[in-house]
Amino acid sequence: MEKRLAILNFISVILIIAVSYISQTGIINGNTMGSLSAEYYNLFTPAAYAFAIWGIIFLSLLAFSGYQVYQAFSAKEDLKFLRDSGYWFLTANLANAGWVLVWLYEFTGISVLFMFLILFALIKVILNTNMERWDAPLKILAFSWWPICLYSGWIAVASIANVSAYLAKIEWTAPFFGEEIWTVVMIVVATFLNIAIIWRRNMREFAAVGVWALVAIYFRHFGEFPLIAYSALIGAIAIFSNIIYHGWMNKETNPMYKLIKRD
Secondary structure, three states, X not given: OHHHHHHHHHHHHHHHHHHHHHHOOOOOOOOOHHHHHHHOOOOOXXXXXXXXXXXXXXXXXXXXXXXXXXXXXXXXXOOHHHHHHOOHHHHHHHHHHHHHHHHHOOOHHHHHHHHHHHHHHHHHHHHHHOOOOOOOOHHHHHHHHHHXXXXXXXXXXXXXXXXXXXXXXXXXXXXXXXXXXXXHHHHHHHHHHHHHHHHXXXXXXXXXXXXXXXXXXXXXXXXXXXXXXXXXHHHHHHHXXXXXXXXXXXXXXXXXXXXXXHO
């Protein structure tokens, strides 16, 4: 079972990387990811440079799935994470590839469902494997936990942006407040969710992605929508401060701290 699952996980990572590359060529329905993001203009979407994080995520997922193949076929000493995660990582990647297709074919409402499926599958991986809840060695941190943290952290942000894009497409009018205030509300919600993730699940890497996204929102709106820009900046500072403080409070489990203390 472990060998089959490891191979499927690795193939699924190659699949989403290939689909992501093809999505930028415009050969699928004449659209690209960027062109549709611009078409469904909304205030929560971060600056374009923020999406470069996919490069880091893809590299980490290659390391993640490659490590699983190595464990399944050679080392066979760290297979618990692979067994416990089951087929949920594969599900997340297949849903990711499906999301790209429905997004490019402009089935935006369906794309929201795919995005939530990705997020749900990654949450199942996190819960089933009890990630970040015990003092693991560096190889588990680097090759099993951190890639999932980065992946799920960005999908959490992308889910909010995807919903915002869908609402922009159907020309939804925000009740009681304008779009600017509702964007600030979403920023506040994202800030508190990331802080909760830090303290409830010890997933500082997940929250670091939230900092990246909020800083990109700040740069996108600086000078044009100062309320949104400074709300995003304050949110990023709040999350980052909690990351630093939580890391200090739990420094005994930090691999670098252990190495220094040993020396």
